[in-house]
Amino acid sequence: MSNSENPRPTPVHAAMEQFPVVGGELLVGGMPLSRLAQRVGQTPFYAYDRGLLRARVLELRNVLPKSVKLHYAMKANPMPAVVGFMAGLVDGIDVASAGELQVALNAGANPLEVSFAGPGKKTAELRQAVAAGVLVNIESFREVTELAGISAELGLPARVAVRVNPDFELKGSGMKMGGGPKQFGVDVEQMPELMALIGSSGVQFEGFHLFAGSQNLKAESICEAQQKSYELALRLSDLAPTPVRFLNLGGGFGIPYFPGEQRLDLTTVGHNLADICQRAANDMPEAGIVIELGRYLVGEAGIYVAKVVDRKVSRGQVFLVTDGGLHHHLSASGNFGQVVRKNYPVTVGNRADATDLETASVVGPLCTPLDLLADRMKLPVAQVGDLVVVYQSGAYGASASPQSFLGHPPCVEVLV
Ligand SMILES: *Cc1c(COP(=O)(O)O)cnc(C)c1O
Numbered sequence: 001m002s003n004s005e006n007p008r009p010t011p012v013h014a015a016m017e018q019f020p021v022v023g024g025e026l027l028v029g030g031m032p033l034s035r036l037a038q039r040v041g042q043t044p045f046y047a048y049d050r051g052l053l054r055a056r057v058l059e060l061r062n063v064l065p066k067s068v069k070l071h072y073a074m075k076a077n078p079m080p081a082v083v084g085f086m087a088g089l090v091d092g093i094d095v096a097s098a099g100e101l102q103v104a105l106n107a108g109a110n111p112l113e114v115s116f117a118g119p120g121k122k123t124a125e126l127r128q129a130v131a132a133g134v135l136v137n138i139e140s141f142r143e144v145t146e147l148a149g150i151s152a153e154l155g156l157p158a159r160v161a162v163r164v165n166p167d168f169e170l171k172g173s174g175m176k177m178g179g180g181p182k183q184f185g186v187d188v189e190q191m192p193e194l195m196a197l198i199g200s201s202g203v204q205f206e207g208f209h210l211f212a213g214s215q216n217l218k219a220e221s222i223c224e225a226q227q228k229s230y231e232l233a234l235r236l237s238d239l240a241p242t243p244v245r246f247l248n249l250g251g252g253f254g255i256p257y258f259p260g261e262q263r264l265d266l267t268t269v270g271h272n273l274a275d276i277c278q279r280a281a282n283d284m285p286e287a288g289i290v291i292e293l294g295r296y297l298v299g300e301a302g303i304y305v306a307k308v309v310d311r312k313v314s315r316g317q318v319f320l321v322t323d324g325g326l327h328h329h330l331s332a333s334g335n336f337g338q339v340v341r342k343n344y345p346v347t348v349g350n351r352a353d354a355t356d357l358e359t360a361s362v363v364g365p366l367c368t369p370l371d372l373l374a375d376r377m378k379l380p381v382a383q384v385g386d387l388v389v390v391y392q393s394g395a396y397g398a399s400a401s402p403q404s405f406l407g408h409p410p411c412v413e414v415l416v
Contacts, residue, residue, distance in 0.1 A: 004364040005138055014389040016345050018052055026349040026389060029416030033349040033387055036416065043387070044324030046410040048394050052301035054082055055087045058355065060293075063270035065277045069290045071115070073099055073251065076294025076395035077302070079169050081415040083107040094292045095134075096127040105132060115248065115292075117163060117209060119183045125323045126150055130158050135246065137163040139185050141197060148201040152251060160198065161246050163209040164188055164236065169230050170252055171221040173213030174287030177338055178250075184211070191236055199241035215254040215295065221267040222252060223272035229408055230276050241400065245285045247280070249273075253296035257392050258342040264296075295395040302394025304329050305349060306373070306409075308386045309365070317376070318360040325364015325371040328411040330401040332373050332390045333364075346374040349389035354380035356368040360390050366406045 025032035028047045039045060060070060069091040074083050078100055084107040087093060091106040092113030104114055116129050117137035123146055129136050130150050138160050150157035165187045166358055169179035177184050186194050198205050210229040216222055229249045237244045253264055271290070280287050306324025313319070334341030347364060348354070358381045362374035375392060378399035382388070403410050 016300075016347075019049070019303065019391075021352040024353045024397075026291055026303070026347070026350050026352050029407045031416060034390070036414075037307075037387060042409075042411055042412055043305055044322070044328055045414060046080070046302055046328075046397055048077070048298065048302040048413070048415045050085060050415060053082075053085060053298060054089060056297055056301065057086075059266070060297075063266045064291075065270070065274045067289065068273055069113075069288055071113075071131055071290055071292040072297055072354060073246070073292045074104060074296035075399075077298045077397070078103055078399050079155060079413045079415065080107060081413075082298065085108075085415060088187065090288065090297070098122075098128045100130060101125075101132060101134065102360070108276060113293065113349065115161065115209070117211070123150075130154055130156050133159070135161055135206060136160045137161045139163050141194060142354050143188070144194070144197050144201055144203060147203050151202060151204075152330075158203040159206055160203045160363040161207045161209045162186065162191075162194065162198070162205075163211070164191065164232065164234075166210055166212065166232055168212070168225070170213030170225040170250075172217060172218045173216045173221070174177065175214040176212070177214065178210065178212040185209070188232065188236075188247050191239055195236070195241070202408045205241050206246045207248070208236060209246075209248040209281055211248070211250035211252075213250075213252045213291070214267055216252040217254040217256065217261060217264050219268035219272075222269055222333075225250070225252070226269075226272055226276060228342070230279070239286055244284045244287045246290065246300060247276050247291060248290040249276070251291050251293040251296065253293055255295055255392060255395075257344055299395035300391055302392075302397065303349070304332065304390040304393040304397060306362075306364070306390075308384050308388060308390050311382065311384055316356060318399065320360050320379075320382050320386075320388060322362060322364055322373070323408075324388075324411065325366050325406045326368075326401065327364070327366060327371075327372060327403055327408055328401050329373065329393065331396045332393065333370055334372070336396060336400055341372075341375070343374050344393070345391040346377055346379065347389050347391070348380040348382045349387045351382065352389075353381040356381045365408060 163185035163187035306322035
């Protein structure tokens with residue numbers, strides 16, 4: 001936003017330690033970055049590390065109560081190979097369109113453990129969901145009526161959970177998706193009417209879905225939202241036609257992107273969920289507790305790699321011009337939900353241990369000043385041909401970027 005008015009270079013990031021450095025080269029899935037670039041055959045590319053994906057799921061399994069089901073919200077990274085890999089590690093996949101549903105089913109996800117959320121589900125999408133046998137998180141009265149009709153027409157049950165727009169917010173979230181007037185879910189105030197419709201319409205009620213927000217690094221805020229979500233679901237269970245079998249308490253677990261950000265304290269979240277599970281065993285004994293995570297599962301396992309095609313100095317400021325930019329990585333440019341632009345962690349991946357540093361800006365090839373991957377960062381001194389790496393790029397990267405803007409070639413994605 002106000003880059004040009006800010007006279008000071010932005011502070012240096014903490015080292016990102018998930019990718020080891022050997023002989024100056026970042027290792028991705030054990031392979032030196034330069035060799036990986038040869039293997040991929042082009043820059044720019046995204047690379048996702050299987051070992052890191054697996055390690056993150058194991059870390060969560062160790063900290064969360066055994067009975068909590070872990071779902072992957074695939075909008076964070078819908079690359080089919082990633083979804084296939086995650087499907088083998090987590091308990092379920094959350095999709096938000098019929099297109100994602102297709103990818104999840106192709107990936108081998110069990111339809112009984114797939115749930116479909118999102119406002120404005122089209123009739124055709126609802127029909128696909130019923131035919132597939134997945135759970136639909138309904139977000140309006142219309143969806144209930146349509147699902148009942150589809151269920152009768154196909155002679156198949158329409159499995160539904162109610163996505164509730166709660167009367168509270170997830171405090172300190174990068175993106176709020178519940179509380180206040182929202183296009184997501186149905187307001188808690190409308191629940192008596194909605195639950196009556198569900199009871200009389202012939203759809204199969206399974207439970208509730210609450211998702212308050214995203215990118216949250218404060219364990220206390222997440223715990224508070226989970227407790228409030230649990231209590232709300234418990235109150236609403238009185239209105240339900242059948243016992244609650246599914247209770248999705250959302251997620252919102254964040255990852256650190258910017259200087260000074262602290263990692264989420266997972267242990268505190270784990271204790272809180274254990275408390276909720278204990279209460280649920282008594283209050284709603286048939287309910288399986290689910291949390292749905294996107295970014296937290298995949299974000300830190302991915303990097304974006306672009307090659308330096310030019311090195312320029314303008315009025316004393318160094319610019320590394322790369323073949324990649326905001327058309328592949330809108331988030332890193334600061335134009336995907338950030339209010340004030342901050343630098344993602346960036347390095348030069350084939351000189352990652354260099355002691356020869358300079359302040360440089362990394363830009364892309366687009367004819368717009370928005371195409372900025374790093375604004376005046378301390379980086380290893382780089383030359384044409386070097387590989388700039390943007391860390392924390394496994395979520396909301398390729399699929400969340402305007403790839404055709406300005407007609408440059410698309411990026412490639414690899415799972416290593
Ligand atoms: C986007 C979304 C998620 C994933 O959010 P992350 O911040 O990537 O974890 C989960 N659930 C719902 C309903 C979403 O819309």
